[in-house]
Amino acid sequence: MLAAAAIAWLSGPAAAEAAGITLPPGPGANLVYARCQTCHDLQYIVDAKGLLPAQWKSTLAGMKDYGLTISPADEATILAYLTTYLGPNPPPAAASSPASGATRMAGAATSGRHVFEENCSGCHGPEGAGQAGIYPALAGNADLAKDAGLPARVVLFGLTGPIEAGGASYTGTMPPFGHLGDADIAAVVNYVRSAWGNAAGAGSVDAKAIAALRAHPLTSSDVHKYRAALLSPPPR
Amino acid sequence: MTVQFTRNVDRRRFLQMAGAAGASGLLPLPGSIRRALAADAAPLASAVIAGKSDKMIVHNAKLGVMETPLDLLRDHPFTPKEILYNRLHFPIDLNGGWVATTAPASTETTRDWTILVSGLVQRPKTIKVSDLAKMDQVKRISVMQCAGNGRSYYWAKGKTAGSGWKHGGMGNLTWEGVPLMPLLKSLELGPDPSVTFLSANGKDVPPVVGGADLIKSYHLAAPQLQNAILALKMNGEPIPTVHGGPVRLIIPGFYGNMNIKWLTDLMLMDRENPSALMQKTYRMPFEPVEPGKFTTQDMTQQNTVPTYGFAIMSVVFAPLAGETVKAGNVDLKGVAWNDGVVPVTEVRVSVDQGRSWIAAEIDSSDGPTAWQHWQTRVALSAGAHEVWVRATDAWGRSQPMDGLTTWNPGGWDWHGVDRVAFQVA
Numbered sequence: 001m002l003a004a005a006a007i008a009w010l011s012g013p014a015a016a017e018a019a020g021i022t023l024p025p026g027p028g029a030n031l032v033y034a035r036c037q038t039c040h041d042l043q044y045i046v047d048a049k050g051l052l053p054a055q056w057k058s059t060l061a062g063m064k065d066y067g068l069t070i071s072p073a074d075e076a077t078i079l080a081y082l083t084t085y086l087g088p089n090p091p092p093a094a095a096s097s098p099a100s101g102a103t104r105m106a107g108a109a110t111s112g113r114h115v116f117e118e119n120c121s122g123c124h125g126p127e128g129a130g131q132a133g134i135y136p137a138l139a140g141n142a143d144l145a146k147d148a149g150l151p152a153r154v155v156l157f158g159l160t161g162p163i164e165a166g167g168a169s170y171t172g173t174m175p176p177f178g179h180l181g182d183a184d185i186a187a188v189v190n191y192v193r194s195a196w197g198n199a200a201g202a203g204s205v206d207a208k209a210i211a212a213l214r215a216h217p218l219t220s221s222d223v224h225k226y227r228a229a230l231l232s233p234p235p236r
Numbered sequence: 237m238t239v240q241f242t243r244n245v246d247r248r249r250f251l252q253m254a255g256a257a258g259a260s261g262l263l264p265l266p267g268s269i270r271r272a273l274a275a276d277a278a279p280l281a282s283a284v285i286a287g288k289s290d291k292m293i294v295h296n297a298k299l300g301v302m303e304t305p306l307d308l309l310r311d312h313p314f315t316p317k318e319i320l321y322n323r324l325h326f327p328i329d330l331n332g333g334w335v336a337t338t339a340p341a342s343t344e345t346t347r348d349w350t351i352l353v354s355g356l357v358q359r360p361k362t363i364k365v366s367d368l369a370k371m372d373q374v375k376r377i378s379v380m381q382c383a384g385n386g387r388s389y390y391w392a393k394g395k396t397a398g399s400g401w402k403h404g405g406m407g408n409l410t411w412e413g414v415p416l417m418p419l420l421k422s423l424e425l426g427p428d429p430s431v432t433f434l435s436a437n438g439k440d441v442p443p444v445v446g447g448a449d450l451i452k453s454y455h456l457a458a459p460q461l462q463n464a465i466l467a468l469k470m471n472g473e474p475i476p477t478v479h480g481g482p483v484r485l486i487i488p489g490f491y492g493n494m495n496i497k498w499l500t501d502l503m504l505m506d507r508e509n510p511s512a513l514m515q516k517t518y519r520m521p522f523e524p525v526e527p528g529k530f531t532t533q534d535m536t537q538q539n540t541v542p543t544y545g546f547a548i549m550s551v552v553f554a555p556l557a558g559e560t561v562k563a564g565n566v567d568l569k570g571v572a573w574n575d576g577v578v579p580v581t582e583v584r585v586s587v588d589q590g591r592s593w594i595a596a597e598i599d600s601s602d603g604p605t606a607w608q609h610w611q612t613r614v615a616l617s618a619g620a621h622e623v624w625v626r627a628t629d630a631w632g633r634s635q636p637m638d639g640l641t642t643w644n645p646g647g648w649d650w651h652g653v654d655r656v657a658f659q660v661a
Contacts (some may be wrong), residue, residue, distance in 0.1 A: 022657030038444050040327065041298040050395035055645065059397055065512035067447030088395075132332050134443050160329070171333040173298070 018222070020176055021046055024090065028081025030179065031074055034119040037175045039066065045086065053083040112191025115184045119177060120192075128196050132168065134172065136165035139196035143231060148205045150227055151189045152213055155180070158220035163227065173220065182207035182214065274481070284328065285478050287338030289318045295399035300328040302480065303385075303404035310553035310569075313607075317476045323405070323492060324478075325381050325450045325513065330443045335498070340474035341482040349482050351466070355435070355503035358426030362482045363419075365375040365483050368466055371419075373412045376465055378488035378605035379573045380495065381406035383518055383543035386476070386650025388641075393640040394527025396647035403551050403654070408571070408607040411486045413467035418498075423610030430506040432456055436485050449661060452494050452542075453505065459577050460489040460545060465500065488605035489576030491543045493518050508537065513594035518543045520649050524641060532645050544576025547642075547651035548635060550583055550610065550627040555658040563618045563660050568596070569611040570625060570654075576605035578630035583610040586624040590637065590653075593626070626653045 021031045021042040036045060051059065060079055064070070070078075084090065119127065123135040130137035138144065143165055144151050158176035162169060177185070190204045218226070281292035285300050291308055295301040303321045312319075317338045328336040341349070347366050354360035384398050385405035420434075435453040442449060454461050467475060467486040475481030480497030487494055508514055518533055519540035550572035555561050572583050579600060582591040596612040608626075628634040636642060639652015 039442060039447060040296075043296045043298060044397065044399075047296075047399060048395070050391075051397060052394070052528035054528045054531055055395070055397070058645070060534040061533045062512070062516050065448065065516050067442060067444050069446075131445065162333075170330075172330040173327070188540040 013103050022179065024085040024093070025179070026081055026085045026091075028077040029085070030119065031078050032081060033175070033179060034176065035068070035070060035074065035078065035122050036063075038123055039063075039068075041173075041175060045082075049086045049090075050088055051082075052088055056082045084229075087116055104131070110184055110187060112187035112189075113195070115188040116179070116191050119180065120188065123174075128192065130166075133168060133170070136163070136168070136170050138192045139198065140174065141198065143227075144193045145199050147230060148189055148193060148203060148209075149213070150230055151192055152185065152205055152210060153218060153223045153226060155185050155189060156210070157218045158212055159223050159227065160220040161224035163224070176220065178214065182210040185210045239629040246346075249531050249624065263560045279311065280338055281640070284559075285322060285336050285338065287318060287476070287478075288322070292319065292321075293402075293404065298327050298329070300324045301399050303341075303401055304407065306402075306404060306551070306556055309404060309407065310556075312603075314410055314440055314471050317471065317479065320380075320409070320479065321382060321405045323384075323399075324440070325493075326440050326442055328651075332440060332443070335477050336438070338476040338478055341477055346474070347593050349500075350482065351502060353423055353425060353502045355505050356428035356431050357504050358428075359422045359424065361425060363423075363466075365468065368414050369468055371414045373468070374415055374465060376406070376411045376463065376467075376484070376486060376488050376605065377602045378411065378576070379406060379408055379546065379607060380492055381573075383491035383493055383545055383648045384646075386652075387647035389639055389650055389652065390647050396645060396649050405492075408602075410469075410471055411465060411467040411484075411488075412469040413465035413483075415488065416464040416466060416485070417462055419466065425504065426562045427504045428506070431443075431504045433505045434461065435501075435503040435505050435509045435510055436496040436499060437503075438480070438496045439500050450493070450496070450513045451509040451511045452496055453508040453514060454487065454490075454494065454544070456504075458544065460487050460575065463488050463576070476650070484587075485563075486608075487591060489545050489574075491546060494542075494544060508542075509657040514542065517646055518648065519646065521575065521644055523541055525644055527643065530645060535645075543648050545577065546573060547649045548572075548574040548580065548627050548629055548633050549651040550635065551626045551654050551658045552623055552625055555623070555656065557656050558657040558660050561616075563616060565613050566616045566660065567611065567613050568623055568625075569609070571605055571607040572598070572610055572625075572627035573605075574627070574629050574633065579604050580608045580627050580629045582628040583608070584626050584628075585610075585614075586626075587614055587616065587621060589622065590624055596625075618660050620657065621660055622655055622657045626651050 023032055057079060060075060124130050124138050128137060128139035154174055155177045159174040162171045186205045186207050266457055267516060278294050279297045280290045280291050281288035281294050281302050284297045291305060292302040293305060301323045304319045308319050326332045349365040351363045361568055382401060382405035385401050386403060387396060387398055387401035388402055389398055433453045434456055435451055436453045439450060440450060464487040467484050469475060470479060475484055483499045485496045485499050519535050519542050520532060521540050550570060552570040552571040554567060568585055572580050576578055583596040583598055586593045587597050594612055596610040599609040626635050635651050635653050635654050639650055
């Protein structure tokens, strides 16, 4: 009974999935995930694979003309990444197995604040204040308190579909950040649930819990349905 | 694009099963709602823009960029909304989600929509779309085409950024609305003598504060502007929202990006708008340039021109690449178009790699800005063949035999001679 219902529920009108486009792993890839998906997603970037270094340099300058704000150091890191991994002569894929890149940094977890600043602040703002009508605020966001499984799944798999958060409506797509390591995801989830005066609610998460969630991949619209079920009051 | 929570779902049970109740939210979800991420599967067009045919080729889901396969395009003299190509500049989610449908704008939206006409004028005015609808309407039949149409063919010479369009980023459409220039005149705006450009802006906005807006500027003396309309209908119906409804500036003969969707502002100015989407992209260098030697950052108003009018172009609709046709007299057909300023006078076809050319018949009955349907018939024996097609207009403008000669860093304006390989059996 439930299974049938659940299937019907999944085949409802499709929202565009967070594309889940992945970049070749390498130093700087994380910055591209974090800084290059506010105005468009990674499709433009993977489609431009093969550009000459001068073209990538000019493309990045163009993004600043369009409104990208970025520190010179981050720009240099991104440029080095793009010209190497999406340039005319990328290193063979074997030489850059997922484990070797900057992605999935194993071991020593960076502080949650650091992970947040590097990966989330581009959209949600340095202090989690968001941007009215476009990127929900995480500071003062009651949705985070209920269950760490929500922010954890949002970070791992993305989130697509209309939501209400902090009294405002959003119809955006949060791209997945599953390329981050389990420890970093745990750290950032714990951070956003407790920073800026947020009341963490029940329990914190650790890398093992994130690994367990990762083992059961969802689409970004599945996460949306999960969120709706979690946050809306059950029917009478 | 709303996701329904259908009635037959028991939320409470879902919560229990999902383990969302209590601290067990970290447990995996039940198998029935688990789905592997299909990373490489291209999203269906109808999931990106409601009402689009799933036969469309989706280039960029986030921006609603899709093109029409030629075997669909050729079937319709006027391209139906379900299969018309699309390209947006800002995401179709975030604050742009309202446009992701081929349905027309709601009655209320249309009723309340206004266009502010301002700039270097003494008396700025506001026009209501509901008032436009009461004025005399004129009809235009014109090609709509993305300035990046054909971009992927440039990649044989050097990679460019941007979506990999083939030939399907175009369509032939009818538009109805109110002529622009007489309307501007009737408003008695009192323009400053320095006014030389018209700028247009639409309701779409960039998803970051301070981001460049899509604002386009046209020289008021441009011949195509004299023919422009504030369009309310496409193919006889209110304009589909994703294609710019309730009101779109239509400038027959100009590339798609110049035909501002969801028109909210017209500004009479003394110069081009400084927006980066006017100055740093959608521009063609005057001189031939080489990959890596001339980049988008080298573009200035002195060495480039905005992608205004269509470069003269022709494509083959029959046979299509890879098709097999019967030996004997073979029908060759297609369409040609230019910027509409002077007529396309000649379409020539070659079936021997350009050694000899046959003049095709041209049907111009829909006017100079519409598809010019061309056709001819040649006797072909069994084997592999190739058809080339080349259009020329009354000013002698023609297509380069080697399209790569107009390579440019944005990949705009592809109009090389189309070469289509097919089989005769």
